[in-house]
Amino acid sequence: MxxxxxxxxxxxxxxxxxxxxxxxxxxxxxxxxxxxxxxxxxxxxxxxxxxxxxxxxxxxxxxxxxIREARLPAYLKRKLRETYPHLSQKDCELVERGLRQFFMACMRSRKQFVAMPSKAVDALWHDFILHTQAYKTWCHNALGFFLHHTPAEALGAKARNNDGLRRAWFWACKDEAINPKAPSRLPLLFALDAKMAIAGGFTYLPDCSNILAKNAAGGDGSGTYCGTSFADGSHSGSSDDFGGADSSSSSSSDSSSDGGSDGGSCGGGGCGGGGGD
Known part of the structure; x- marks a missing residue:
């Protein structure tokens, strides 16, 4: 830089x-x-x-x-393979790309809460945040604020969490030129757990219209979740505009998140939520 x-x-x-x-x-x-x-x-x-x-x-x-180009600490991939020994080096690189996609969603969400949809990426994020100084520097340069950690989750009963997932979905789709309301495929961040066969991970399909039965969202993560569920109004929260992400994407500032304070928690609950580890 x-x-x-x-x-x-x-x-x-x-x-x-x-x-x-x-x-x-x-x-x-x-x-x-x-x-x-x-x-x-x-x-x-x-x-x-x-x-x-x-x-x-x-x-x-x-x-x-x-966010796209800065080097992440090399030890993160090693720690990830300690957590999931079956992952290859290439797998770890894909998970790292997923973490970058998550940070991009947070940057574009103007300090609104963004939920983590992948347990594989969550493990990498958790290891990163344990190295406080390196993580603080990354957050300052990438976001302008300190991003607190919250565990990975799926759509459930809480509107705030659902909207956080909708923002993650919307911006991950936009990052890969996918229509978030009618996806033909999954963005990387939502595809990783199934692709990497993560135990207890969240398995998504772009469209579940052909599935006769699916688990209720908010379970233990062993069921199948649907990309179309983020916009169909079947869960609480703001589904029409993906938790406000759709309206912000069309504004003149186009989702800028350029807070000037370094080390302050993200306002309104934070992009990573108000809770720590």
């Missing part, structure tokens, strides 16, 4: 607040008679909006590139 990228990661999330503060001071000064508004203010306003938008977008791009 270059010097400019590091500056953007550290301060880019504060540019909106800074712009608002400067204009608030200018307006106060104008009302107090210390400044006299003129036609140049319109130019200043346009320039402020343009520069702010560029910095926010640039910061988001830097974070996305970091």
């Amino acid at each position: 270059g010097k400019i990228d590091r500056l953007l990661v550290r301060y880019g999330g504060n540019v909106v607040q800074l712009a608002i503060a400067l204009w608030a001071l200018a307006l106060v000064a104008a009302f107090a008679g210390l400044l006299r508004p003129n036609w140049r203010w319109a130019i200043y306003l346009v320039c402020t909006v343009a520069v702010t938008a560029i910095v926010v977008q640039w910061t988001r791009t830097v974070r996305e590139r970091y």
